[in-house]
Amino acid sequence: MRTEDYLNSHCPKGTRNNSLFAAVMSAREDDWSEARIRTELGGKAARDGLSPAEIANTINSAISRPLSPRRPVQDGPDEFLPWDAVICDDGPPSPSCSGIQASASSHEAPSFPDVGTSFDRADFPAFLRALFRPEDIIAYNTDYAVEADGHLHPKGRGVYVRSCENLLTACALDPAPMVVNAKDTAGAWIRLNPMDGKGVADANVVEYRHVLVESDALPVEQQWAVLQRLKVPCATIVHSGGKSLHAAVRIDAGKDRAEYDRRVTQLYQILESHGLCVDRQNRNPSRLSRLPGVTRLGRPQYLLASNVGCPSWDAWMNSIHASDGMPLPESWRDLRRNPPPLAPEIIHGILRKGHKLLLGGPSKAGKSYALIQLAAAIAGGSSWLGHSCALGRVLYVNLEIDRASFVQRVLWVEEHMPFPEENLSVWSLRGRIMTLPDLKSRLVQWLGHQQPFDLIILDPIYKTNEGDENSARDMTIFCNTIESIATDTGSAVAFAHHFSKGQQGAKAAIDRASGSGVFGRDPDAIATLSELEGDDCAGFRLEWTLREFATPQPVSVVFRWPVHRVEKLLSDRRLKGEGGNPNKTTTLDIVNALSFVKGKASVAALAEQLGVTEKTIRNCVNRSEVLMLDHGIVIFQNGKNPYI
Structure with a gap:
C-alpha cells in the first residue's frame, strides 16, 4: 500500500498493522523523515484504532527492515518495484558477517516455504511432535511488557506445567492462539527443551536436546539457504513473523551441560564461518523462541519445516568432517563482538x-x-x-x-x-x-x-x-x-x-x-x-x-x-656446558658447611670453613633462594633448616 492510499482510506480491523507497516515502508522509499512517519502515519493508525504500543512496535519493525533496491520494472522506465516485491536475479551479494557470500552454492536450496492456509491449527502440533515427547513438560509465554522505545519483550515466567500430550489434545479442538492464549500484539514464545515443571531457568531444563539459532543479519531467504546448504540438523525452523528465522538445532547432549556448551560453541562457529551471524545471547538452554501458529501484529509466526538437514548432531559432525572442513575468513568486527571462549x-x-x-x-x-x-x-x-x-x-x-x-x-x-x-x-x-x-x-x-x-x-x-x-x-x-x-x-x-x-x-x-x-x-x-x-x-x-x-x-x-x-x-647451579666460569661456592656448599661451624654461622666462619673469601660467601647468599644475611650471620629464609 502506498503512503497516499493509506492516508486517504480507512483500515478495517485485521488489516491495520499490515497496512501501517506497508505505508511506513512506502514512506521511507519516498524519503520521509522518521519524525514525519511517526507523526502523520502514527496519527492515522491511532485514528484507525491501534494502541500506542502496536503503533510504536509496527513502525519500529518497518524502520529496521532494509529497503529493497529500486530496480526499474521492464514494462516502464519510470516504474519501480514496491518494497515487498521478491527480486529474483543475480544482483550484488548481501554482506555476511564474515564478509563472505552466504549463498546456496552450486546446489539450489529448496524454495522458501510460504505460510499455510491453516497454519494456526497445523503448525503448533507439528512443532510439538518434532521437539518433544508426550510426557515432556513444556514452558511457553504470551505475556509481554512494552519498553520505553516501544519494543516488546516477554514478561514473567509464563506457563511451565503443561505436558506435550496435554497441549496436543487441546490443539485437536482449538487453534494455537486459543490453546496458549496468544495476543496479536506480541505473538507467543516457547522454550525449546523439556522442563521440570518447577521453573523456567537453565537449572529447570531436564535434557539438553536443542539450541536456538537466530540471525537477522541476512534476509530470511538467505538464512534458509544457509541452513539447507549446510544440512544443519534442525528439528524445526520457524518464521518469527519479523526479519529472522528461529531454528531449533539438535544438540543431543543428553543431561551433560558441559557437552551442550561445547557443541553450541562449535555450532555457532561453523555457522558464522559460513556467513550466518548468529545471536549468541540465545546459547542458554532455557532460551525462549517464537511459537508457531499465532500472529504477531498481523504477521504469522509459522512453521517453515521440521526434521530438516542431518537427522542428528553426530550425523552432522560426520557430514562436516567428510567435507574439507576448512573454515572461512572471519571479520575482526564480529570476532571482537563475539570472541570465542578460551579453553580451560x-x-x-x-x-x-x-x-x-x-x-x-x-x-x-x-x-x-x-x-x-x-x-x-x-x-x-x-x-x-x-x-x-x-x-x-x-x-x-x-x-x-x-x-x-x-x-x-x-x-x-x-x-x-x-x-x-x-x-x-x-x-x-x-x-x-x-x-x-x-x-x-x-x-x-x-x-x-x-x-x-x-x-x-x-x-x-x-x-x-x-x-x-x-x-x-x-x-x-x-x-x-x-x-x-x-x-x-x-x-x-x-x-x-x-x-x-x-x-x-x-x-x-x-x-x-x-x-x-x-x-x-x-x-x-x-x-x-x-x-x-x-x-x-x-x-x-x-x-x-x-x-x-x-x-x-x-x-x-x-x-x-x-x-x-x-x-x-x-637454584644457583649452572647448566652443564654453559659458558663462563662456574660458581666457586654454591648454596649446597654453604648448607653442608653449616653443620661444621660452631655457634652462629657468621660470614667469616663460613669463609674459613670453605677456604674462600667473605665476598664469595656474601655473593653466594645473595644468589640463594633459601639463605639470607642477618647482621652478618647466615640463616635460612624461613628461620630453620628445612633439610634436617
Missing part, C-alpha cells in the same frame, strides 16, 4: 585443553616418571613441578615400558601423589608397531564411546614416528598429526622427546630437542629438563617456552626416585 587451563599459567605440551630432557632424566607425575597431578587436582593443575581425566598412552612395569611405576608415584583411580586410564602399546595416524584413528574411534579426557599423554612420541627426525617436512607432518589429535578430541596432548647428544647448556632451551627445529617451535608449551653442573646431585633446570602465557622463572628440580621435586638449594 589444565596446568594453570602453562597449558590449556586442546593445546600441546612437549617435555624434553636427556636420556634417563626420568621423563616418563615426570609425565606419570603430571598424570597424577591432573587426576588428583594437585601441582606438578611447582604449578597447580585443574582436576580432570587423563589417558596415558604408554608406548615404551612393559605393562607390568608401568603399572608398578604408577603405584610408586601414587604413594607420593594420590588421586581418584577413576580419573586415570592407561593404554599400554609396547611391542605394537603403530604409526601416529593409525594411533590417532584408533584413539578417536575409542574415545567416541568414552567420557571425554582432559589430557592425553603420548610417551614416548618417537615410537610412532616413521619419518626422518631431522627433516623439517616430515616433522611438520608429524606435528600436524599430534595437533589434530588435540583438535579432534578437545584434550590437551603431552608427549616426551629426548635431547640431542652432548651438553646442552650453550643452547637456547627451545633448540635442545633432538632432530628438526620444528619440534622446538610447534608445541604450545615446552618444558626442558637440562642437567646442572656438579657431581654431588642429580639436578636439572626446568625451563619453559610458552606460546599462550607469560614465561615463568626457571626452577631447579631434583629427581628423588620416584618423583621430581623443586629444589631451591640448586
Whole structure:
C-alpha cells in the first residue's frame, strides 16, 4: 500500500498493522523523515484504532527492515518495484558477517516455504511432535511488557506445567492462539527443551536436546539457504513473523551441560564461518523462541519445516568432517563482538585443553616418571613441578615400558601423589608397531564411546614416528598429526622427546630437542629438563617456552626416585656446558658447611670453613633462594633448616 492510499482510506480491523507497516515502508522509499512517519502515519493508525504500543512496535519493525533496491520494472522506465516485491536475479551479494557470500552454492536450496492456509491449527502440533515427547513438560509465554522505545519483550515466567500430550489434545479442538492464549500484539514464545515443571531457568531444563539459532543479519531467504546448504540438523525452523528465522538445532547432549556448551560453541562457529551471524545471547538452554501458529501484529509466526538437514548432531559432525572442513575468513568486527571462549587451563599459567605440551630432557632424566607425575597431578587436582593443575581425566598412552612395569611405576608415584583411580586410564602399546595416524584413528574411534579426557599423554612420541627426525617436512607432518589429535578430541596432548647428544647448556632451551627445529617451535608449551653442573646431585633446570602465557622463572628440580621435586638449594647451579666460569661456592656448599661451624654461622666462619673469601660467601647468599644475611650471620629464609 502506498503512503497516499493509506492516508486517504480507512483500515478495517485485521488489516491495520499490515497496512501501517506497508505505508511506513512506502514512506521511507519516498524519503520521509522518521519524525514525519511517526507523526502523520502514527496519527492515522491511532485514528484507525491501534494502541500506542502496536503503533510504536509496527513502525519500529518497518524502520529496521532494509529497503529493497529500486530496480526499474521492464514494462516502464519510470516504474519501480514496491518494497515487498521478491527480486529474483543475480544482483550484488548481501554482506555476511564474515564478509563472505552466504549463498546456496552450486546446489539450489529448496524454495522458501510460504505460510499455510491453516497454519494456526497445523503448525503448533507439528512443532510439538518434532521437539518433544508426550510426557515432556513444556514452558511457553504470551505475556509481554512494552519498553520505553516501544519494543516488546516477554514478561514473567509464563506457563511451565503443561505436558506435550496435554497441549496436543487441546490443539485437536482449538487453534494455537486459543490453546496458549496468544495476543496479536506480541505473538507467543516457547522454550525449546523439556522442563521440570518447577521453573523456567537453565537449572529447570531436564535434557539438553536443542539450541536456538537466530540471525537477522541476512534476509530470511538467505538464512534458509544457509541452513539447507549446510544440512544443519534442525528439528524445526520457524518464521518469527519479523526479519529472522528461529531454528531449533539438535544438540543431543543428553543431561551433560558441559557437552551442550561445547557443541553450541562449535555450532555457532561453523555457522558464522559460513556467513550466518548468529545471536549468541540465545546459547542458554532455557532460551525462549517464537511459537508457531499465532500472529504477531498481523504477521504469522509459522512453521517453515521440521526434521530438516542431518537427522542428528553426530550425523552432522560426520557430514562436516567428510567435507574439507576448512573454515572461512572471519571479520575482526564480529570476532571482537563475539570472541570465542578460551579453553580451560589444565596446568594453570602453562597449558590449556586442546593445546600441546612437549617435555624434553636427556636420556634417563626420568621423563616418563615426570609425565606419570603430571598424570597424577591432573587426576588428583594437585601441582606438578611447582604449578597447580585443574582436576580432570587423563589417558596415558604408554608406548615404551612393559605393562607390568608401568603399572608398578604408577603405584610408586601414587604413594607420593594420590588421586581418584577413576580419573586415570592407561593404554599400554609396547611391542605394537603403530604409526601416529593409525594411533590417532584408533584413539578417536575409542574415545567416541568414552567420557571425554582432559589430557592425553603420548610417551614416548618417537615410537610412532616413521619419518626422518631431522627433516623439517616430515616433522611438520608429524606435528600436524599430534595437533589434530588435540583438535579432534578437545584434550590437551603431552608427549616426551629426548635431547640431542652432548651438553646442552650453550643452547637456547627451545633448540635442545633432538632432530628438526620444528619440534622446538610447534608445541604450545615446552618444558626442558637440562642437567646442572656438579657431581654431588642429580639436578636439572626446568625451563619453559610458552606460546599462550607469560614465561615463568626457571626452577631447579631434583629427581628423588620416584618423583621430581623443586629444589631451591640448586637454584644457583649452572647448566652443564654453559659458558663462563662456574660458581666457586654454591648454596649446597654453604648448607653442608653449616653443620661444621660452631655457634652462629657468621660470614667469616663460613669463609674459613670453605677456604674462600667473605665476598664469595656474601655473593653466594645473595644468589640463594633459601639463605639470607642477618647482621652478618647466615640463616635460612624461613628461620630453620628445612633439610634436617
